[in-house]
Amino acid sequence: MKISVYRYDPDRDERPYLKDYEVKLEPTDRMLLDALVRIKTQDDSLSFRRSCREGVCGSDAMNINGKNGLACVTKIVDLPAHVTLRPLPGLPVIRDLIVDMTQFFKQYHSIKPYVINHDAPPERERLQSPAERDQLNGLYECILCACCSTACPSFWWNPDKFVGPAGLLQAYRFIADSRDQATAERLDDLEDPYRLFRCHSIMNCVDACPKNLNPTRAIGKIKEIMVKRAV
Amino acid sequence: MSSSLPVRRFDAIVVGAGGSGMRAALELARANLKVAVLTKVFPTRSHTVAAQGGIAAPLANSTEDNWHWHMYDTVKGSDYLGDQDAIEYMCRRANEVVIELEHMGMPFDRLENGKIYQRPFGGHTQDYGSAKMAMRACAVADRTGHAMLHTLYQQNVRANTQFFVEWMALDLIRDPQDGAVIGVTALEMETGEVALFQGKATLFATGGAGRIYAASTNAFVNTGDGLGMAARAGIPLQDMEFYQFHPTGVYGAGVLITEGVRGEGGYLLNKDGERFMERYAPNAKDLASRDVVSRAMTTEIKEGRGCGPEADHVMLKLDHLGPEVINQRLPGIREIAIKFANADPIREPIPVVPTVHYQMGGIPANYMGQVVVPEAASQEAIVQAFYAAGECSCVSVHGANRLGTNSLLDLLVFGKSSGEQMIKDIRALPRPQRNLPKGAGDASRARLARLDSASAGERVAEVGADLRKAMQAHCGVFRFPDELVKGVEKIKEIAARAQRTHIQDKSKVFNTARIEALELDNLVESAMSTVVSAQARKESRGAQARADFPERDDANWLKHTLWYKEGNRLAYKPVHLKPLTVETFEPKVRTY
Numbered sequence: 001m002k003i004s005v006y007r008y009d010p011d012r013d014e015r016p017y018l019k020d021y022e023v024k025l026e027p028t029d030r031m032l033l034d035a036l037v038r039i040k041t042q043d044d045s046l047s048f049r050r051s052c053r054e055g056v057c058g059s060d061a062m063n064i065n066g067k068n069g070l071a072c073v074t075k076i077v078d079l080p081a082h083v084t085l086r087p088l089p090g091l092p093v094i095r096d097l098i099v100d101m102t103q104f105f106k107q108y109h110s111i112k113p114y115v116i117n118h119d120a121p122p123e124r125e126r127l128q129s130p131a132e133r134d135q136l137n138g139l140y141e142c143i144l145c146a147c148c149s150t151a152c153p154s155f156w157w158n159p160d161k162f163v164g165p166a167g168l169l170q171a172y173r174f175i176a177d178s179r180d181q182a183t184a185e186r187l188d189d190l191e192d193p194y195r196l197f198r199c200h201s202i203m204n205c206v207d208a209c210p211k212n213l214n215p216t217r218a219i220g221k222i223k224e225i226m227v228k229r230a231v
Numbered sequence: 232m233s234s235s236l237p238v239r240r241f242d243a244i245v246v247g248a249g250g251s252g253m254r255a256a257l258e259l260a261r262a263n264l265k266v267a268v269l270t271k272v273f274p275t276r277s278h279t280v281a282a283q284g285g286i287a288a289p290l291a292n293s294t295e296d297n298w299h300w301h302m303y304d305t306v307k308g309s310d311y312l313g314d315q316d317a318i319e320y321m322c323r324r325a326n327e328v329v330i331e332l333e334h335m336g337m338p339f340d341r342l343e344n345g346k347i348y349q350r351p352f353g354g355h356t357q358d359y360g361s362a363k364m365a366m367r368a369c370a371v372a373d374r375t376g377h378a379m380l381h382t383l384y385q386q387n388v389r390a391n392t393q394f395f396v397e398w399m400a401l402d403l404i405r406d407p408q409d410g411a412v413i414g415v416t417a418l419e420m421e422t423g424e425v426a427l428f429q430g431k432a433t434l435f436a437t438g439g440a441g442r443i444y445a446a447s448t449n450a451f452v453n454t455g456d457g458l459g460m461a462a463r464a465g466i467p468l469q470d471m472e473f474y475q476f477h478p479t480g481v482y483g484a485g486v487l488i489t490e491g492v493r494g495e496g497g498y499l500l501n502k503d504g505e506r507f508m509e510r511y512a513p514n515a516k517d518l519a520s521r522d523v524v525s526r527a528m529t530t531e532i533k534e535g536r537g538c539g540p541e542a543d544h545v546m547l548k549l550d551h552l553g554p555e556v557i558n559q560r561l562p563g564i565r566e567i568a569i570k571f572a573n574a575d576p577i578r579e580p581i582p583v584v585p586t587v588h589y590q591m592g593g594i595p596a597n598y599m600g601q602v603v604v605p606e607a608a609s610q611e612a613i614v615q616a617f618y619a620a621g622e623c624s625c626v627s628v629h630g631a632n633r634l635g636t637n638s639l640l641d642l643l644v645f646g647k648s649s650g651e652q653m654i655k656d657i658r659a660l661p662r663p664q665r666n667l668p669k670g671a672g673d674a675s676r677a678r679l680a681r682l683d684s685a686s687a688g689e690r691v692a693e694v695g696a697d698l699r700k701a702m703q704a705h706c707g708v709f710r711f712p713d714e715l716v717k718g719v720e721k722i723k724e725i726a727a728r729a730q731r732t733h734i735q736d737k738s739k740v741f742n743t744a745r746i747e748a749l750e751l752d753n754l755v756e757s758a759m760s761t762v763v764s765a766q767a768r769k770e771s772r773g774a775q776a777r778a779d780f781p782e783r784d785d786a787n788w789l790k791h792t793l794w795y796k797e798g799n800r801l802a803y804k805p806v807h808l809k810p811l812t813v814e815t816f817e818p819k820v821r822t823y
Binding site for chain 1: 272273275276277278280281290330331333334335336338339340341342343344345346347371374377378381385386388389421450451452483484486487563566567570571690691692693734735736738739740741742743744747
């Protein structure tokens with residue numbers, strides 16, 4: 001198969017370029033990541049992040065033929081004969097397929113991603129009914145790969161002000177947790193022209209999420225709760 | 232090599248941001264100490280994220296249970312090589328650390344009464360090994376490790392822990408006077424800069440070295456970095472021959488399928504459709520210990536009852552559980568099976584094969600995380616200011632075979648206890664920081680200089696691939712004397728080749744070729760310690776199954792192995808058979 005990869009090493013290159021590789025696949029090569037690892041055995045200068053190779057660590061997010069995804073769970077058979085790989089859009093490129101995710105994590109941290117509960121901790125677990133626990137499904141599974149936020153034009157324009165779909169999905173994860181007591185504080189923090197309301201529901205995030213999560217729906221729920229408390 | 236490295240000083244250095252590193256960091260940060268956590272990947276990318284089935288704690292939410300039973304199961308699971316004081320310590324603190332994790336926000340599955348959901352797991356029984364299984368594995372669907380790692384990261388965000396993300400630790404710095412640990416050298420991947428991190432206490436929480444094998448459930452990052460650093464600094468590695476083969480790695484891909492599948496009622500079939508585990512473990516069947524199940528599978532395959540055209544795997548059946556259970560309790564498994572095995576487990580079985588999964592051995596430590604080595608009269612003298620926790624350590628609670636769900640527990644209990652001990656030790660120190668020894672950091676700079684200057688040599692990827700192939704071929708589920716001897720020779724050759732590698736990429740910026748070359752040094756120490764220790768141990772115990780010595784030999788081998796890099800030599804030390812407060816569980820024949 002033919003793979004064209006975005007290459008840029010600030011130590012060496014004046015400007016980025018696409019480099020073409022003809023990859024001879026082995027029968028055991030199933031995923032796009034396998035093909036990248038094969039390229040790297042020939043050209044060790046190709047740089048990308050990878051770790052778990054099973055879609056749970058979120059390291060190898062990249063732009064695959066124009067769409068964000070994880071290389072390790074993208075099947076080669078589902079791809080055309082010529083694939084073009086670029087770094088995730090909208091974030092500064094450090095080198096090749098590696099982007100600087102500082103801004104992305106800053107937004108994640110800004111939503112206070114932890115349960116806030118002011119009661120003294122009981123001796124045993126805090127009780128939560130299965131129905132209450134079900135509210136967290138589709139939220140807690142996020143792997144922070146940034147496929148969604150870097151597919152979102154609002155995040156491209158205002159990465160410093162708009163929390164972005166990944167951060168907002170987690171904001172709702174804590175609002176939805178029956179053990180959390182900081183809903184009002186969390187809503188106050190998001191009631192802002194940028195932090196939440198830059199989402200225009202174009203649903204690129206839903207399309208991009210490799211874990212089939214739905215940030216747009218979570219954002220809708222936050223807006224709903226805000227409206228309810230306003231009236 | 233004349234100019235010295237920049238020095239950064241902290242109260243505590245934690246190397247690794249998986250479960251144990253982050254649990255320790257949390258303890259340290261909450262004590263208002265200045266902590267640096269170095270990690271070569273963003274914390275939530277650490278391999279703890281891939282743990283699936285659960286975390287053990289005798290909460291007794293669904294079946295009667297207590298720490299005594301859990302302790303017995305762990306001792307028996309370890310094939311009596313586990314240290315019984317450490318095992319008692321871990322089992323007694325299990326409920327505390329799991330409840331704390333729940334209070335931190337861990338999204339545990341729930342029972343109707345609102346308590347934490349628990350499922351059965353291999354080797355976890357009621358009433359000291361009765362046929363009744365204990366429901367002891369606290370689960371978040373089949374994503375327990377992911378939920379735990381994120382919860383711990385979130386708490387560290389709250390505690391303002393200082394992370395050095397994408398910094399790879401290179402070498403351990405010790406005081407030549409008394410061997411105390413002063414810190415580590417580390418490389419910032421983004422810039423290529425090297426710095427010396429000095430601490431009053433240094434914890435290794437660097438994970439295992441499962442990547443020394445060709446077929447592994449482990450992430451790419453599991454290259455035994457802590458083991459390599461410790462070995463190069465003269466610290467022995469303990470019980471490295473004991474590598475756990477998980478029974479159910481996806482055939483061909485190596486990706487893990489949790490034992491929780493069998494906990495929920497799934498079982499293994501050979502090509503005749505026979506539920507063969509009934510023959511090997513009449514009571515526990517598919518929920519026998521992992522070493523037992525992996526050997527049974529390998530025997531089935533060897534005797535021609537494997538599945539597929541090559542008759543080289545078996546099938547894991549779970550369609551009878553129904554879509555509801557699969558979608559609610561095992562959604563991640565379904566995702567993995569569809570992606571990596573082209574099999575939807577709601578309709579068809581998953582092809583599986585025993586796959587390297589967990590390293591029981593590691594840096595010798597006690598249950599307070601203090602690293603201990605033989606010195607003068609003592610078998611276990613404390614190495615000052617050096618601690619180890621999690622998979623890189625050997626405490627030893629897992630002995631010769633770890634029980635499923637005890638690894639996440641190990642991370643929390645010993646992450647916390649080493650954090651507590653570090654706080655105590657730092658506060659008791661008479662002086663703030665030691666003087667740096669002359670030439671600190673020279674070893675790291677020499678390694679980097681070699682890579683920078685080498686203009687010819689073998690590719691790192693080739694040498695690494697040969698190492699993994701050699702370990703797979705010569706040090707597998709069953710171990711044969713001639714194969715082991717060949718294995719030792721091959722790894723020695725590969726160790727020499729690893730000194731003559733060459734990388735084309737000389738860039739300063741995010742040079743992953745350089746990182747892989749540095750990792751290879753750590754893989755070599757890990758593989759060497761494993762195969763040399765395995766070759767020397769002339770018995771079968773837990774994960775070490777010797778074809779020529781099929782029986783356990785307590786008279787000669789109820790002892791821990793210590794491997795030293797210098798001279799490639801071995802020493803042994805006794806097992807702690809005496810628990811803290813209860814009676815010893817005497818070694819007996821192990822059946823399930």
